[in-house]
Amino acid sequence: MTRVLQRCVGGLALIGAATAIAGCFGSGGSSSSKQQGGNAGSAAVKRGGVFRIAANDGIDSMNPFTAFNSDSHNAFQNIYSFLVQYDTKTFDYVGDLATSWKAQNGGRDWVFKIRTGVKWSDGRPLVAKDVADVMNWATSPKLEGLGLVGEIFGGHLKHAAAPDPQTVVLHYDQPIAVVLSKLAKWPILAPQQWLKFKTVTAAGQFQNTAPITSGPFVVTSYAKRQLLLTKANPSYYGKKPIIDGWGLKQYDNIDAAIQALTSREIDAVEAVPGPSFPSLEANKSLNAVAAPSSFVSDFIINSNPHKTSHRELLNPKLRQAFADAIDKESLVRLIHANKGEPADSIVPKAYGDLPGTQKPSHAPGLPQDRYDPAAANRILDGLGYKRGARGIRTANGAPMNYTVIVPTDAYTGVTRVSDLFKRWFSAIGVGLTIKTFDSAAAYNEIIGTQAATKTPANSYKSFDLSLWNWTSRPDPESLLLVATTGEYGSLSDTGYSNPAYDRDYKRQFTEMDPNKRLAILWDMQRMLARDRPYIPLVWADKLQAWSTKWTGLTETPQGFFNESSNANMLNVHQVG
Amino acid sequence: MVRGLDYALKRVGFALITLFVVITMNFFLFRVLPGNAVTNLGRDARLSPQAQHALRVQFGLDKSTAAQYVAYLRQLAHGNLGISYQSRAPVLDELTTDLKNTIPMVGVATLLAIVLGLATGVIAAWRRRTWADHGSVATALIFYAMPVAWLGLMLLLLSNGALPAGGMYDDFAVHTTLLSKWADAGKHMILPAATLALGLYGQFTVITRSAMLETIGEDYVLMARAKGLGNARIITRHVLPNALLPITTLIALSLGFVVGGAILVETVFSWPGIGQAVFRALSERDYPILQGAFLVLAASVIFCNLIADLLYLKLDPRTAA
Numbered sequence A: 001m002t003r004v005l006q007r008c009v010g011g012l013a014l015i016g017a018a019t020a021i022a023g024c025f026g027s028g029g030s031s032s033s034k035q036q037g038g039n040a041g042s043a044a045v046k047r048g049g050v051f052r053i054a055a056n057d058g059i060d061s062m063n064p065f066t067a068f069n070s071d072s073h074n075a076f077q078n079i080y081s082f083l084v085q086y087d088t089k090t091f092d093y094v095g096d097l098a099t100s101w102k103a104q105n106g107g108r109d110w111v112f113k114i115r116t117g118v119k120w121s122d123g124r125p126l127v128a129k130d131v132a133d134v135m136n137w138a139t140s141p142k143l144e145g146l147g148l149v150g151e152i153f154g155g156h157l158k159h160a161a162a163p164d165p166q167t168v169v170l171h172y173d174q175p176i177a178v179v180l181s182k183l184a185k186w187p188i189l190a191p192q193q194w195l196k197f198k199t200v201t202a203a204g205q206f207q208n209t210a211p212i213t214s215g216p217f218v219v220t221s222y223a224k225r226q227l228l229l230t231k232a233n234p235s236y237y238g239k240k241p242i243i244d245g246w247g248l249k250q251y252d253n254i255d256a257a258i259q260a261l262t263s264r265e266i267d268a269v270e271a272v273p274g275p276s277f278p279s280l281e282a283n284k285s286l287n288a289v290a291a292p293s294s295f296v297s298d299f300i301i302n303s304n305p306h307k308t309s310h311r312e313l314l315n316p317k318l319r320q321a322f323a324d325a326i327d328k329e330s331l332v333r334l335i336h337a338n339k340g341e342p343a344d345s346i347v348p349k350a351y352g353d354l355p356g357t358q359k360p361s362h363a364p365g366l367p368q369d370r371y372d373p374a375a376a377n378r379i380l381d382g383l384g385y386k387r388g389a390r391g392i393r394t395a396n397g398a399p400m401n402y403t404v405i406v407p408t409d410a411y412t413g414v415t416r417v418s419d420l421f422k423r424w425f426s427a428i429g430v431g432l433t434i435k436t437f438d439s440a441a442a443y444n445e446i447i448g449t450q451a452a453t454k455t456p457a458n459s460y461k462s463f464d465l466s467l468w469n470w471t472s473r474p475d476p477e478s479l480l481l482v483a484t485t486g487e488y489g490s491l492s493d494t495g496y497s498n499p500a501y502d503r504d505y506k507r508q509f510t511e512m513d514p515n516k517r518l519a520i521l522w523d524m525q526r527m528l529a530r531d532r533p534y535i536p537l538v539w540a541d542k543l544q545a546w547s548t549k550w551t552g553l554t555e556t557p558q559g560f561f562n563e564s565s566n567a568n569m570l571n572v573h574q575v576g
Numbered sequence B: 001m002v003r004g005l006d007y008a009l010k011r012v013g014f015a016l017i018t019l020f021v022v023i024t025m026n027f028f029l030f031r032v033l034p035g036n037a038v039t040n041l042g043r044d045a046r047l048s049p050q051a052q053h054a055l056r057v058q059f060g061l062d063k064s065t066a067a068q069y070v071a072y073l074r075q076l077a078h079g080n081l082g083i084s085y086q087s088r089a090p091v092l093d094e095l096t097t098d099l100k101n102t103i104p105m106v107g108v109a110t111l112l113a114i115v116l117g118l119a120t121g122v123i124a125a126w127r128r129r130t131w132a133d134h135g136s137v138a139t140a141l142i143f144y145a146m147p148v149a150w151l152g153l154m155l156l157l158l159s160n161g162a163l164p165a166g167g168m169y170d171d172f173a174v175h176t177t178l179l180s181k182w183a184d185a186g187k188h189m190i191l192p193a194a195t196l197a198l199g200l201y202g203q204f205t206v207i208t209r210s211a212m213l214e215t216i217g218e219d220y221v222l223m224a225r226a227k228g229l230g231n232a233r234i235i236t237r238h239v240l241p242n243a244l245l246p247i248t249t250l251i252a253l254s255l256g257f258v259v260g261g262a263i264l265v266e267t268v269f270s271w272p273g274i275g276q277a278v279f280r281a282l283s284e285r286d287y288p289i290l291q292g293a294f295l296v297l298a299a300s301v302i303f304c305n306l307i308a309d310l311l312y313l314k315l316d317p318r319t320a321a
Helices: A070-079 A128-138 A149-153 A179-183 A200-205 A254-262 A274-281 A316-325 A328-335 A373-382 A414-426 A439-447 A477-483 A499-510 A514-531 A567-571 B002-032 B037-041 B049-058 B065-077 B091-126 B131-145 B148-159 B178-216 B219-226 B231-239 B241-258 B263-268 B274-284 B287-315
Strands: A034-036 A050-054 A084-086 A093-095 A098-104 A109-114 A157-164 A167-172 A217-223 A227-232 A245-249 A286-301 A340-342 A401-407 A431-437 A465-471 A534-547 A573-575
Touching: A050 A254, A070 A217, A070 A227, A070 A245, A093 A098, A109 A128, A128 A149, A128 A157, A128 A167, A149 A179, A200 B049, A217 A245, A254 A274, A254 A534, A254 B148, A274 A286, A274 A534, A286 A316, A316 A373, A316 A414, A316 A534, A328 A340, A328 A414, A328 A534, A401 A414, A401 A439, A414 A431, A431 A439, A439 A465, A439 B274, A477 A499, A477 A514, A499 A514, B002 B065, B002 B287, B091 B131, B091 B178, B091 B231, B091 B241, B091 B263, B091 B274, B091 B287, B131 B178, B148 B178, B148 B263, B178 B231, B178 B241, B178 B263, B219 B231, B231 B241, B241 B287, B263 B274, B274 B287
Parallel strands: A050 A245, A401 A431, A401 A465
Antiparallel strands: A034 A093, A084 A093, A098 A109, A109 A167, A157 A167, A217 A227, A227 A245, A286 A465, A286 A534, A340 A534
């Protein structure tokens, strides 16, 4: 399992989505308010056809409250409407169902104006009350614990109101700076389909195989672990799709998917493994695209201050020595087929500027690690960790032999990576034992307890090191969250617990001035760079391929089929 | 007759005890694995601690293991296999769909393997110590020793796009007749069924050859030859029927495994069957699916073995003695 939360738009500027600027009425926290229409803009546009995609992780559920896989949410992006979505080039917010928005009352109230004449796929009119009713239903106490709701509303939504058919007002219990970021992931669900469920269990068990939607495509058939097939929604309010529909076909084996692509059984592959990429690049009938992504691999060092064994791992100087011992350039070359770059933060550069700031989300001036085993040895010598039997150093009376937890299903080239790390660490007198698990078991090893409430005192106490990765959504908040103490037992994989960092996380959450908020986000990244719960390794490129018979796709850090925007499925078309 | 009935009742009794042991082991086996459904789901940013707690309560994971076991037995007694942790759909419905997909493919593959194995085994035994014997046994053993996933990938590459790479149908094609849909399904079945059949047939070859050789040495076969009977008649009338006992056991076991699917083959060829479901359920710690799938598998193996035991009575009445 790649840890999913979700880089600048790649060099492949194909036919971009034209971004029409619509007016923002009033001023708000994140005041940018645009309409993303999209325009194929190609001289040779052939209409029709079904764009056939080989799924990446596949659709695990059609129920937005229980779906986990990225493909499920990518599909939702293209069948449901959302109040706002992202521009695929700038990653600024653009209107979808909402035409404009503003924050009021210091960011406690958010007012959205929505389009007129919108219809659900069952023909009923979609009005503001529908949007508000579902939000109130989902956040009601009787449905506490329903998936997705916590992530989007975080328990802060007091009430959603619809004073008129085209206005939705969200009342929060505190200023919320990330409302747009959160709502860009909240599908507009049909009350006639959802409000009938009175319990979390009932809502969770609803399979939703024939969803009532209002986005650009409607579902025509869904077969679990096989296929999702859609057709263009004739009553869609926005730019009409050029294709008849798209389909997502499940392949459990990537070699089979690539074979299907080269034999034209399908038109595109969402995720191409590095070793297969050169052959696809050489294939004249395919566009093989490598573009900066939000994927970052990382080396985790247990940072729980209550760690019981190998407490030397908490020493920042030792962490610097470890960073000096790792050759990130070799990882890019050997593991990622030269498609990526050494990382200095878990926050990717790929998403560009934080909306409203014209400054990058990724903090500038972070310290750059350089592969320098001699410097690493000097640091360890300086710390008094003398070499003993078989060249392994001793710290606090114990040999510096550490176990590295690696989730095999989430880490590419695990055997080769393991060998590289063993060699690099052996050169500085540190022994590594690689212990592989699947993701669920690896995470359990890291947490180290089954206690219902996880705290620094009762969890994350025994593990040493791990290799894993993150992908993230555009706002860095979603990724920086994972290092807060509040995520113990949930998203934390480092045991990092720093009150100053936790305070900053809360501050940025309510800071309505984007520039001030960005300063906090940069501070948080600098704290992580200083304390090193993670040694960021590689920002790997997203490798994808599609038939040259198709064009109109803009590469994004999440790929051409993504959960940020429906622009690609609106613009993709056959070459005329 | 009474002795035969006594034998049959004993076999049924053993089968029921075995089934209960399997049900119990099924329950505890997966819970020994590190990781659990909730910590797995807890990696999802969408799940707050409250949501994790709600999931524990919803799936009874907040109770002691013993209480969960009792609840599991009670559910089973009512024919309820529970709710999938991942899809939240009834396990019985999920597995029924998977079984409908698995049985045709694995069934065809097993039948192919049995036919191929019996034929090559008979030839190898009859042409003992000739190139036909060495060739067929060596080929069977080579295929048997090959990792089935690797074999599948090699067949996939060798087909070079001539056969579909995955799935049960061309999901994007419009089938106007049932015949065209079946033809499409047949085309999609070729690679996975061939992979599985090649991987399986070696065991039938070896067992058939060995059983045949034992029988060929019997006096009554010598007598049949002395009487001037033709080879085909000797094999079909005198050798093969008497060599069937071990072969019957193997066939019964193999048919039992048909419902278990073929995890690796189904995964390589994206065949949406029970093997693929088990593979996913393992990584997702979806205990109800795993328990359900293994129960179905165990029950079918036990049932087929029971049938084989009862067939013994017919094939060799001395068994009841």
